Amino acid sequence: MAQPDLTLTASLRPAALDARRGIVRLHPEAFTALALRPGDPVRLAGRRVTAGVAVPAEPTASAALLYADDLMLGNLGVRDGGQVTVSPLPVTAARRVVLAGPAQIAAVVSPEMLRLALLGKVVTTGDDVSLLPQDVLPDASVRSLVEAARRSLSNSVGYAWTSSLLTVVDAExxxxxxxxxxxxxxxxxxxxxxxxxTAGGARPGASGPAGLGRAEFGAGSGNGGGPRAGGPTDVTAPGRPGAREDGGRAEAEAAPSVDELPGLRAQAEQLTELLDLGFHHREVLGRLGTAVSLGVLVAGPAGSGKAALVRAVAAQVGARVCPLWAPEVAALTNQAAADRLRAAATEAQAGTGPAVLLVTDVEALAPADESGPVATVFRQVVAEALRAGLAVVCTTGRPEALDPALSGPDLLSLRISVPLPDAALRREQLTVLTRQVPLAEDVRLDEVAGRTPGFVAADLAALVREAGVRAALRQKAAETPTVAMADFAAALEVVRPTTMAASTLELAAVTLDDVGGLTEVKQTLTESVLWPLTYPDTFARLGVQPPRGVLLYGPPGCGKTYLVTALAGSGRANVLSVKGAELLSKWVGESERAVRELFRRAREAAPTLVFLDEVDALAPVRGQATDGGTTDRVVAALLTELDGVETLRNVVVVGATNRPDLVDPALLRPGRLERLVYVPPPDGPARAEILRAAARDVPLAPEVDLAALGAELDGFSAADCAALVREAALAAMRESLTATTVTAAHVATARSRVRPSLDPAQVAWLAAYAEKRAG
Structure with a gap:
């Protein structure tokens, strides 16, 4: 039976969310005539034949028009007003798609990210496609995964990713x-x-013992407890047959393959090209009258797979790996350390075939602050090894602590960065780590990935192991045990990320919906904080920079910190939290270094929310301090990080203070903490909401009227309301340790003990300040 078709007139008028996503819009009558359903693929014939996903246009649209964007019209080879024949297209899943694009895009966008960007699109050989993910997905279970890919693309490519075009060079x-x-x-x-x-993350039919995830990426650092004593932070593949964890002194018998390192393929390609050229094609370099230096520095968070990357690439190019753990050598005397370094280089040169001298945690041998005799010998050994034709690859988790002289043109001239994985890459890593794990049907790896901000591959391996242990304890007698989502949830309570342990704000199980009242404040925070972190491509499409930061100010105890905690729970972003005074140091230069380090980690972990509590202590008005200029230099460092030459992409800064007048005015201008949000003291209804939230788990007697109580608590802050509920429960305990309810009498007793903490003069001044700013 012949497929029905319609000839329509092309109209260049796409909806905002359709642009460059392979979508065409048709009148509902066209859907009826072609027997289509929303989201069905359609064949489109103009000067060229292509395909798209059909979505209904509004009822007021013309039934004779096909609404499309410029990319779709370009694939059709027609202009606005041209004729296009539309017919249904049987759904055929593509087995293989090959694309070509700009070199700078191909270098940073992994194939996994590319697949997520194309997911749900209908492709034809010769078509141009964009990286903008499809919003009209056939399977709603992959929406969170595509959202994570959207953020990953923005982090990797920058704002240019929304306008970059790729060409389909091979498809079905x-x-x-x-x-x-x-x-x-x-x-x-x-x-x-x-x-x-599968889209949801479960892998039906997976076999293997529960909990035996393959940790191909990096260190097995336990339950997020940091590096093992006596071993490096980046040992390859614990749990892999033949792998030995002996502090890096012996090479694992089986190296991972590059395909087992999702998120590191671009870095692997870069390192492979260099080593292959230096080991196997030196004659080409000789004919060109040049040479190549095989000194490489691989920088990235501990446990992110740096050593695994080097071993995988070395195996691919047929080279031996001679490992050396730098902290072990640095612990020796100067003479013994020098002898150990020279012996390692001699041992690497003594074997047959190409060799890679792998030095892990190299900052221990060549620290930036105190370059001693061992560092001098190390630089000499590296230079001699490179001249002898060896490849020297050093890894570090703290590149700022490494002696800059080691990055000279004749030493470690190439630097490869391994980023902290975002949610989409964590999803890919979890897929590999659970390849041998029988997962239950309810497991959603994309949800696990979303709940693990700051986790590197080693932390994810520890998470999979812990989930396997929980599953084994739960199913000791089962013949076919499986790991369920509850096991991952239990493991998340004990496994912590190693890379952000010093300053990560733990994500609480609250969102902005749990915050009583403050409707305008929540709306402003949603637009200024959550939207830039969640929808960066929308800002790029509209050609505007998202807000860089927000300053929350208001009386003490009115919920500024709680609002940030709710933002952290709502946005699923990595959260770095520091008190303002924590960054200050009496040593010259240390405070500025702490600020730079904070924002460096924020860029690596993007999307990131940086919370600066008590920001008035960190950035007071310049020229008035009596601390020798420390805070002035800190303010200058903050201004540079927020609005300097280096782009702060997908990072939002939230400051909190009770004294906005003490914050340096330069920090409050547009491009920095440009949105000032006043958090007022709660009114009667808001106090009632706060009391209800605080008493959610308190067994109140029926006569306790929280609405009436909230109306009586003039001058009470949110913290005072929570303290009142707590004191009422303690009054019940004082009366009887077997009490089962908190009565109105207990509340009255607490009312006589808990006093309002808000200062009317301060509240009036802050309200006047807010009115002045608004005016």
């Missing part, structure tokens, strides 16, 4: 739909490794 004959099972790759480059698994 005709047109086909990209799914999570489609093999997607770059032309002459890497591709996804087999099936992407």
């Amino acid at each position: 004959p005709g047109s086909s739909l990209v799914t999570m099972d489609t093999l997607v790759g770059w032309e002459h480059g890497p591709a996804t490794h087999g099936s992407g698994g």
Whole structure:
């Protein structure tokens, strides 16, 4: 039976969310005539034949028009007003799609990210496609994964990712739909490794003992407790057969493959090209009259897979790996350390074939602050090894602590950065780590990835192991045990991220919906904080920079810190929290260094929310301090980080203070903490909401009227209301330790003990300040 078709007139008028996403809009009558449903693929024939996803236009649209964007019209080869024939297209899943694009895009966008950007799109060989993810998805269970990919693309490529175009150079004959099972790759480059698994993250049919995840990425650092005593922070593949964890002194018998390192393929490609050229094609360099230096510095968070990356690439190019753990050598005497370094280089040169001298945690041998005789010998050994044809690859988790002289042109001339994984990359890593783990049907790896901000691959490996242990304890007698979502939830309570342990704000189980009252404040925070972190491509599409920061100010105890905690729970972003005074140091230069380090980690962990509590102590008005200029220099460092030459992308700063007049005015101008949000003391209804939230788990007697109580508590802050509920429960305990309810008498007793803490003069001054700012 022939497929029905319609000939319509193309109209260049796409909806804002359709632009460059492979969507066309048709009148509802066209859907009826073609027997289509919303989201069905359609065949489109103009000068060229292509395909798209059909979505209904508004009822007031013309039934004779096909609404499309410029990318779709370009693929059709027609202009605005041209004729296009539309017909239904049977859904065919694409088995393989190969794309070509700008070199700078292919270098940073992994095949996994590429597949998520194309997910739900119908592609045809020769078409141009964009990286903007499809919003009209056939399977709603992958929406969170695509949202994570959206943020990852923004982090990797910057704002240019929304306008970059790629070309489909190879796909199925005709047109086909990209799914999570489609093999997607770059032309002459890497591709996804087999099936992407089910959309929800569960892998039916996976076999293997519970809890035996393959930690191919990096260190098995336990339950987030940091590096093992006597071993490096980046040992390859604990739990892999033949791998030995002996402080880096012996090479694992089996190295991981590059395909087992999702998120590191661009770095692996860069390192592979260098080592292959230096080991196997030196004659080409000789004919060109040049040479190549095989000194490489791999920088990235501890446990992110730096050593695993080097071993995988070395195995791919056929080179031996001779490991050396720098802290072990640095612990020796100067003479013994020098002898150990020279012996390691001699041992690497003594074997047959190409070799890589792998030095992990190199900052221990060449620290930036005190370059001693061992550092001098180390630089000499590295230079001699490179001249002898060896490759010297050093890894570090603290590049700022490394002697800059080691990055000279004749030493470690190439630097490769391994970023902290975002939610989408954590999802890919969890897929590999659970490859041998039988997962229950309720497991959603994308949800696990969303709940693990700040986790590196080693932390995820520890999480999988802990979930396996919980599953084993729960199913000791089961013949076919499985790891359930509850096991991952239990493991998340004990496994902590190692990379952000010093200053990570633990995500509480609250969101802005749990905050009583403050409707305008919550709306402002949603627009200024959550939107830039969640929808960076929308800001890029509209051609505006998102707000850089927000300053919350108001009386003490009115919920400024609680609002930030709720933001952290709502946004699923990495959260760095510091008190203003924590960054100040009496040593010259240390405070500025602490500020730079804070924002460096925020950039690596983007999307990130940086919370600066008591910001008036950190950034007071310049020129008035009596501390020798320390705070003035800190303010200058903050201004540079917030609005300097180096871009602060996908990072939002939230400050909190009770004294906004003491904050340096330069910090409050547009481009910095540009939105000042007044958090007022709660009124009667808001106090009642706060009391209800505080008494959620308190067994109140029926006669306790929280609405009436809230109306009586003039001058009470949010903290005072919570203290009142707590004191009422203590009054019940004083009366009887077997008490089961808190009565109105107990509340009255607490009312006589808890006094309002708000200062009317301060509240009036802050309200006047807010009115002045608004005016």
